[in-house]
Amino acid sequence: METNKLTNKVTKKTFSIKGLHCASCIRVTERALKKTPGVKDAVVNLATQKAMVTYDTDNCTPEQLAEAIDKTGYILELEDTSYAEASESKEKELKKLLNKVNVSLGFGLLIFWGSFPVLMETAPAIFRNFFFQLLLATPVQFWAGYEFYRATVPALKHRSANMDTLVALGTTVAYIYSTFVTFFPEVIINLGLDPMPYFDVAVIVIGLILLGRYFEAKAKSGTSQAIKKLIGLQAKTARVIRDKKEVNLPIEQVKIGNIIRVRPGEKIPVDGVIIEGESSIDESMITGESIPVDKTKGDTVVGATMNKSGTFIYKATKVGAETMLAQIIKLVEEAQGSKAPIQRLADIVSSYFVPVVIMLAFLTFGVWYIFGPSPAFLYAMLNTVAVLIIACPCAMGLATPTAIMVGTGIGAEHGILIKDAESLETANKINAIVFDKTGTLTKGKPEVTDLIVLDKLEEYPSSGAKPDQEDEILKLAASIEKGSEHSLAESIVKEAENKKLVLSKVEKFKAIPGYGVEGWLNKQKILLGNIKLMKKNGVRIDSTQVKTTEKLEMDGKTVVYIAVDQKALGLIAIADTIKDTAKDALTSLKKRGIEILMITGDNERTANAIAKKLGVDRVLAEVLPDQKENEIKKLQTAGKKVAMVGDGINDAPALAAADIGIAMGSGTDVAIEAADITLINKDLKSVTAAIELSKKTMRTIKLNLIWAFGYNVLLIPVAMGILYPFFGILLSPIFASVAMASSSISVVSNSLLLKRVKIL
Amino acid sequence: MDKILVGLFSIVGMVFTYWFFLMKKEEVVSVQDSMDSSGSPQVDIFVDGGYSPDTISIPLGKTTKINFFRKDQSTCLEEVVISDFKIRKYLPLNQKVSVDIIPKNKGSFNFSCGMGMFHGKLIVK
Numbered sequence: 012m013e014t015n016k017l018t019n020k021v022t023k024k025t026f027s028i029k030g031l032h033c034a035s036c037i038r039v040t041e042r043a044l045k046k047t048p049g050v051k052d053a054v055v056n057l058a059t060q061k062a063m064v065t066y067d068t069d070n071c072t073p074e075q076l077a078e079a080i081d082k083t084g085y086i087l088e089l090e091d092t093s094y095a096e097a098s099e100s101k102e103k104e105l106k107k108l109l110n111k112v113n114v115s116l117g118f119g120l121l122i123f124w125g126s127f128p129v130l131m132e133t134a135p136a137i138f139r140n141f142f143f144q145l146l147l148a149t150p151v152q153f154w155a156g157y158e159f160y161r162a163t164v165p166a167l168k169h170r171s172a173n174m175d176t177l178v179a180l181g182t183t184v185a186y187i188y189s190t191f192v193t194f195f196p197e198v199i200i201n202l203g204l205d206p207m208p209y210f211d212v213a214v215i216v217i218g219l220i221l222l223g224r225y226f227e228a229k230a231k232s233g234t235s236q237a238i239k240k241l242i243g244l245q246a247k248t249a250r251v252i253r254d255k256k257e258v259n260l261p262i263e264q265v266k267i268g269n270i271i272r273v274r275p276g277e278k279i280p281v282d283g284v285i286i287e288g289e290s291s292i293d294e295s296m297i298t299g300e301s302i303p304v305d306k307t308k309g310d311t312v313v314g315a316t317m318n319k320s321g322t323f324i325y326k327a328t329k330v331g332a333e334t335m336l337a338q339i340i341k342l343v344e345e346a347q348g349s350k351a352p353i354q355r356l357a358d359i360v361s362s363y364f365v366p367v368v369i370m371l372a373f374l375t376f377g378v379w380y381i382f383g384p385s386p387a388f389l390y391a392m393l394n395t396v397a398v399l400i401i402a403c404p405c406a407m408g409l410a411t412p413t414a415i416m417v418g419t420g421i422g423a424e425h426g427i428l429i430k431d432a433e434s435l436e437t438a439n440k441i442n443a444i445v446f447d448k449t450g451t452l453t454k455g456k457p458e459v460t461d462l463i464v465l466d467k468l469e470e471y472p473s474s475g476a477k478p479d480q481e482d483e484i485l486k487l488a489a490s491i492e493k494g495s496e497h498s499l500a501e502s503i504v505k506e507a508e509n510k511k512l513v514l515s516k517v518e519k520f521k522a523i524p525g526y527g528v529e530g531w532l533n534k535q536k537i538l539l540g541n542i543k544l545m546k547k548n549g550v551r552i553d554s555t556q557v558k559t560t561e562k563l564e565m566d567g568k569t570v571v572y573i574a575v576d577q578k579a580l581g582l583i584a585i586a587d588t589i590k591d592t593a594k595d596a597l598t599s600l601k602k603r604g605i606e607i608l609m610i611t612g613d614n615e616r617t618a619n620a621i622a623k624k625l626g627v628d629r630v631l632a633e634v635l636p637d638q639k640e641n642e643i644k645k646l647q648t649a650g651k652k653v654a655m656v657g658d659g660i661n662d663a664p665a666l667a668a669a670d671i672g673i674a675m676g677s678g679t680d681v682a683i684e685a686a687d688i689t690l691i692n693k694d695l696k697s698v699t700a701a702i703e704l705s706k707k708t709m710r711t712i713k714l715n716l717i718w719a720f721g722y723n724v725l726l727i728p729v730a731m732g733i734l735y736p737f738f739g740i741l742l743s744p745i746f747a748s749v750a751m752a753s754s755s756i757s758v759v760s761n762s763l764l765l766k767r768v769k770i771l
Numbered sequence: 772m773d774k775i776l777v778g779l780f781s782i783v784g785m786v787f788t789y790w791f792f793l794m795k796k797e798e799v800v801s802v803q804d805s806m807d808s809s810g811s812p813q814v815d816i817f818v819d820g821g822y823s824p825d826t827i828s829i830p831l832g833k834t835t836k837i838n839f840f841r842k843d844q845s846t847c848l849e850e851v852v853i854s855d856f857k858i859r860k861y862l863p864l865n866q867k868v869s870v871d872i873i874p875k876n877k878g879s880f881n882f883s884c885g886m887g888m889f890h891g892k893l894i895v896k
Contacts, residue, residue, distance in 0.1 A: 104846075163820070166821055168820060170792055173886075173889060344859070345857035378781075381778055405886050408886025409886055
């Protein structure tokens with residue numbers, strides 16, 4: 012529900028409507044809305060499934076609109092509160108809270124001045140008057156402190172209690188006693204007590220707790236900044252081309268298939284594919300990768316990324332909730348709504364905490380009254396109030412979720428999407444990471460690395476005199492491989508194209524699975540394939556050539572021979588190149604004590620060669636795709652906590668089987684579904700960053716929990732007076748309220764410190 | 772004499788507190804009794820000093836709409852967390868906030884306020 016205020020009374024709001032299918036649905040719903048008293052205008056959009064309604068807030072409410080739509084058989088969604096609206100409402104609540112803090116603390120200080128033993132001598136007589144103190148304390152107790160009662164009464168009806176119950180109880184005891192002293196001092200004197208009221212305790216405690224709550228709310232809003240930032244990335248309009256004219260449309264009205272123009276410096280509105288032009292695009296807001304990416308015709312672009320240099324036209328392929336940004340927001344929201352297993356203990360303690368504190372307060376009162384020094388009643392009362400005030404269940408409740416919110420938010424900013432809090436916690440315990448080789452450790456695009464001439468080419472020139480021998484061999488190889496669909500063939504053809512070689516037409520092309528290919532050119536038979544193909548066709552390969560082949564294979568390369576008329580002319584070595592960041596990333600993971608494994612379908616010699624270059628600890632070679640899952644399970648049986656890093660689509664079963672599945676370089680639904688952590692960029696350092704983020708977040712959570720538990724476990728007994736028999740130390744209720752207020756703030760602030768952590 | 776009375780008062784207070792807060796009976800509300808206009812089960816939960824109702828029975832595999840109405844100003848209740856369904860929602864004061872839930876497993880799933888002070892339960896049957 013998005014709001015746009017026009018005047019004080021007339022407002023424009025956008026509501027989602029469910030069940031719209033056709034133009035007739037639009038007419039029916041629009042008519043129903045327009046007929047509703049107070050509605051000035053209503054426009055229903057089929058594409059966006061939204062209604063924009065202008066109405067008079069005095070005569071019409073969203074509920075009435077929902078009722079009108081309900082009668083037509085459709086559903087108007089009222090609940091879709093936008094973040095802007097939510098934050099506006101929060102701001103208002105905060106402002107009110109601050110007013111209450113100012114009044115409470117202002118009045119509290121005046122009462123304190125008039126009642127504190129030494130200070131009171133300097134105070135004007137009126138401040139020392141108990142009735143005047145009562146006059147100041149009453150609005151604080153029942154206006155500023157209203158929210159404590161407001162929460163306590165219905166909670167008691169449900170037979171539940173929270174921190175408000177404790178504050179309401181504690182301050183009410185102090186207030187009622189003080190009021191009694193004010194009106195009936197002689198009764199107190201007859202009991203042998205000094206007739207001093209404690210209005211300052213009630214009022215300052217309320218003021219300080221409200222102040223703590225104000226800072227806590229401010230700090231808490233910082234923990235959800237990541238979502239706000241992500242939502243803020245969304246472009247507002249799109250320049251759609253219609254009938255050769257550009258029309259600026261609100262983003263909600265962009266449909267799949269729309270042709271959109273993007274100019275330099277503009278945000279790309281939705282996801283799509285470039286159909287004309289080229290540009291450099293800053294995708295850092297989505298992938299965390301700071302270097303702009305060059306994109307041209309056929310490349311995909313992501314909504315909310317920034318077009319840097321060129322103008323291009325593209326076709327929208329994903330809009331609304333389908334865009335990558337929307338998916339990321341959904342994922343982060345879900346992660347922030349999930350609960351980490353470490354929180355279970357805090358949850359159990361929280362659910363018993365308040366009743367237990369109330370029981371301890373009764374115990375404190377009884378023990379101090381029966382065994383305490385004189386005046387026993389005052390000691391009993393003040394210590395009971397201190398127990399009620401110092402207990403802080405909020406810190407326990409905030410310890411884990413605030414850190415999870417900040418942690419998942421930081422992840423999203425770096426292109427690391429964490430599925431839920433449990434994944435974040437498990438990632439901290441990982442001690443083995445299995446990397447898929449192709450496309451994860453390597454670029455996944457084989458390239459020609461070596462071309463070795465074995466025999467002279469003079470007898471086989473295809474054009475002109477004095478040919479370049481290497482080029483001629485490559486040209487022959489590419490000509491024959493052009494008909495092949497093998498990935499190695501693709502790399503040979505690509506290399507020839509890079510060198511701008513003109514390919515010849517090969518006749519009688521034939522692929523021989525497991526060996527290579529053959530074909531005819533200029534009435535000569537050409538063979539291209541492995542050593543087995545050569546031997547099968549009687550091509551002589553001498554021992555030096557075999558050694559060369561072995562040496563290349565030891566380097567992790569695949570070797571193919573080319574022969575013409577049973578004579579080996581040359582050999583081509585092809586290798587999938589290792590990603591630039593792979594070695595550094597693996598080294599930093601090993602430094603963290605994590606065992607690195609590589610899983611691949613390659614033969615052992617090639618796999619070992621690549622593993623050696625990267626410093627991989629263990630190689631799982633010749634593993635077919637459907638066996639990867641089993642390999643993961645074997646490691647788990649051996650007691651390892653395993654993370655699997657793959658592309659998220661082909662490796663889905665292995666990713667799901669691992670304790671933590673990390674999908675790389677993809678924001679697709681399939682990858683997000685299968686993986687616990689999705690890395691939007693293809694940088695392997697993000698794996699290290701994800702593990703580091705998990706460790707740092709867990710450290711913050713543990714610190715928060717230690718603080719929250721430690722605070723209550725230590726200070727509640729102190730408030731009960733456990734130190735009094737040994738050191739004569741008692742805790743003033745005012746100090747208790749300072750400690751309580753600062754306890755929650757400390758936890759939230761500690762979580763916010765995570766933002767300063769460098770994970771990359 | 773007064774000491775004995777205060778001692779008794781303390782003990783009775785503790786026992787009463789235990790009974791009052793920790794021994795309350797669970798009243799289950801079934802969503803099957805209420806459907807929205809599309810025929811999906813739905814339930815309205817008032818957030819006011821806790822959740823009312825706080826224990827709801829919902830059907831397995833069906834989309835159930837849970838409408839939260841926060842009437843309580845306490846910041847403690849400004850968020851609702853249904854962690855098993857990965858839901859954390861801000862509840863603006865006096866506004867309806869709906870969440871759709873499709874339970875895939877039978878069992879009991881807790882929900883709570885953002886700080887874990889107030890609790891409710893979804894029982895999937």
